[in-house]
Structures are given as structure tokens and as C-alpha cells.
Amino acid sequence: MSKAKTFRGGIHPAGNKELTSTQAIVAMPAPAEVTVLLKQHAGAPCRPLVKKGDVVNKGQKIGDSDEFISAPVHAPVSGVVKAVQPSRDPAGSIVQAVVIENDGEERLDPSVQPHPDLDQLDAETIKKIVREAGIVGLGGATFPTHVKLSPPPDKKIEVLIINGCECEPYLTCDHRLMVEQPERVVFGTRALMKALGVEKAYIGIENNKPDAIAALEKATADYPGIEVVPLQYKYPQGSEKQLITAITGKEVPFNGLPMDVGVVVNNVETAAAVQAAIQDGMPLIERIVTVSGEGVRHPQNLAVRIGTPISEVIAAAGGFIGTPKQVIIGGPLTGVAQPDLSVPVTKCNTGILVFNELKRPSKPEPCIRCGRCVDACPSFLLPVTLAHLSDIGQYDKALELGLLACVECGSCSYVCPAHRFLLQSILVAKREIEAQRYKKTS
Ligand code: SF4
Ligand code: SF4
Secondary structure (H helix, E strand, O other): OOOOEOOOOOEOOOOOHHHOOOOOOEEOOOOOEEEEEOOOOOOOOOEEOOOOOOEEOEOOEEEEOOOOOOOOEEOOOOEEEEEEEEEEOOOOOEEEEEEEEEOOOOOEOOOOOOOOOHHHOOHHHHHHHHHHOOOEOOOOOOOEHHHHOOOOOOOOOOEEEEEOOOOOOOOOHHHHHHHHOHHHHHHHHHHHHHHHOOOEEEEEEEOOOHHHHHHHHHHOOOOOOEEEEEEOOOEOOOOHHHHHHHHHOOOOOOOOOHHHHOEEEEEHHHHHHHHHHHHHOOOOOEEEEEEEOOOEOOOEEEEEEOOOEHHHHHHHOOOEOOOOOEEEEOOOOOOEEOOOOOOEOOOOOOEEEEEOOOOOOOOOOOOOOOOHHHHHOOOOOOHHHHHHHHHOOOHHHHHHOOHHHOOOOOHHHHHOOOOOOHHHHHHHHHHHHHHHHHHHHO
16 A cells, blocks of 8 residues: 555645545435536537526426537426526526426436446447436536537547545545445446547546446446556645646646646546436536535545525534534635525535534735745745735736746645645636636637
8 A cells, every 4th residue: 555656746635535535425306496508518508498487307407508518407406497687606606597496297308318328338338328317527626527528639538537535635435425425436447448439547546445447347348448556645636737747647747737738637427427427328417525624423435416505405414403603615735715605506515514613714924935835835836935926916927937837736824834824826827817817818
């Protein structure tokens, strides 16, 4: 185990995964009402395909876009459309959403049709199924999967990497999926390999999950093209660029993409979603959510319909113990604190964490120039400088210093003894630049 591969830099936060890592996934009953956001993926928002009063079926497409970088959304329950209205997303933005009153009938849409054997599907058909199922990166990035499967002709893909690291503290949804349903991950991996036309895939798993490594080694025994790779337990091992370096030894260029070194990375739950889309014909209407933290009564992993209010997910895990000081969607390092618990679960919702004490002081101290943020940065950036340039609005200078190479891992904020909001400042600069570019092109 000590020879497991890894990357340079990174941090070792307390994992706190034991709260949920040994408990089986529980299916949460569908709620009385779901709010399906029309933008819960990277790229263009969907336009609604339904209106108030329409009767919809479970699995029916209710939003779509003509843009290539986008992903359709589907009804997670059967019922009646109560409204198409603006709604707040977990990141705090206001987006359009379809609100559906659940009729409890679980009436399947006729479009939900299992597809023939994988052997009978060609690459283009698999990409089409993935696109129509609304599958996006379920590790949190939500980049549409059909786009990753369609690199430009000059980018030859040689290797698929399936990301089973789940390096962020508290989260165990991927871990439980790998232990309980490894054959789904393997089927999805084979389908993704076929779509990309590659002969080799690696499934990278941190070595703090020996049961997941054993389950996938067994499930891949008949597929010599798929290799399970144990990796060191270190944050952010699951970040794409760090994962590629650890497994292949290749370095993704500073402002480049995995495809620049012939690699595509997908998360284990994304692979399982591809299996469901092919073998069950079911689009992405549900995901596994880790509900954990000291402030929740029964920490566990729940299979939750997209659009369920997070307050109901917490209630399904037994509700609060005491008075919560902070509820975070996602992991503690990269997640977003929620002032409003009515926001719905989205495709990127890996976790809901409840804390009765703030994990970090809310007031930063002045920088003491200790350099710890620089040592921790896995992208070899100067976080303190980037954050300062963002704070004073000098985004162009931050760009020159490699701002876009930041993988948004939060390691710099975590190690900072002055508790400076480094990641938050860097994110402001990244979002500002993205908004400026969008304005110029639209
Ligand atoms: S600058 Fe970005 S990549 Fe570097 S440690 Fe901070 S959040 Fe992570
Ligand atoms: S870790 Fe914090 S205190 Fe140390 S140099 Fe970076 S920003 Fe300054």
C-alpha cells in the first residue's frame, strides 16, 4: 500500500468518513414535490419543454437546449407541472425551474426503453444515449458527458480514467456505490471505452477504501483492458489533473485539458449512470447523496430523486441534532454553505453536511507570509497572490499568473493559519472572467 501512486503537493485533512462508509445505500421515498432546475450542468441552460398544468411521466424529458455544451433534464416523478418559475440553485444563482407535484403513480414515460446489448451499440449510438439521458459529471463538476466523449479530431484519446478517489472528507457516496454495485461501474466503464474507441481504462481508488478496491478487482477480472489502480489517500487526489499525473505520469499542460494528453476522466457514479441509461433506459433522475456531519441524527447515503428539497433529505436522515450552525452542499472543502434549505438536490449534489460548530473562524487575519498555501497547491500556483489580485480587481494579472489552472480544491484555504478566504477570492476572479467572456460572445 505504501507504494501507491500519487501527485506532488496536496494536504491530509481528517477524513471523517467512518460516519457513513460502512452503511448500505438507502433509497429515499420520492417527495411530494420536486423542483427540477433547468441549469444544473456546465454550459447552456435548458429551455422548458412543459408548461403549468401539463401531466408528466417519470423519466420524461422536460427541458433541453440546442447548444452542444448542455444536457437535458427529466421528470424524476410522474405528476402535474405546478409551475415553471425562477428558483435559487445551491450556488446562490437564480435559474428557471420546473416544479412537479408528485402523483405517487411512478408512471414511466414511454421513452424509458432499455437498449440492446452493449455489443450491438456503436460509439455514436452510445454518445446519443448518454446525451439524451442528461448525464453529466457526477463527481461535482457537471460537465456534460457526451461532450467529453466527443473530442475534436486532432485530439486522439488513448486512455479512459474512472475516478473512484472521493478524496474530500465526509463524502462516501462513490465508496458505497463501488462496494455495493461494482458491476454497474464496470458496465458503464466498458460503454465509455467503446464510445471513446479506447482499449485501456484505469479505475483509480484511494487506498483508504480496500473494500471498494477488492470489489472492483473482482468485477473487472474478466476484462483485461480495465485495471484497478490503488492510489495514496491524499487531497485532492480526485482532481482530474492530479489523478492523470498519479496514474499515467503525464502532466496536463498549465492551461490545458486532459484530452491534450490523450485522456478522458469520468467519475464512478457517472459510469453507473451510463449503465442505467443503456441497460434500463433510465435517464439521470436520481443520485446518491452522503448526508453526514455531527449535526445530523443518522448519517447515511441516500439515493435521492433530483429536485428533492435538501430539508427533506436531512429529515429522511433523522433530522438535526441540536441547532445547526452550518449546512453545506458538497464536501467541506469545496462545498457551498446554504442559508436556505428549500434549495433542491441537483445532479452535482454529492453531499449534504450539517455542523453544529463552524469549522473555520468567520473572520480572516492578515497574511503572515508563511507560504503554506503555496506548498499545498497541487497546481503549483501562488494562491495568496491570486487571491490578492482578485480582491483588487486585477483579473488580467491573475490570468497571467495561471488563475485558470486552479482546480478549486480549497487546499490553500484549508492550510492557511490566518484563515484567509483564498479559494473564495480566486473563485470570484474565475467567475468574473467567465462572465466577461460570455458577454463578449453572446
Ligand atoms: S489555488 Fe486553486 S488549485 Fe491551488 S490550492 Fe488553492 S484552490 Fe487548490
Ligand atoms: S497560507 Fe495564509 S498566511 Fe500563509 S502565505 Fe498563504 S495566505 Fe498568507
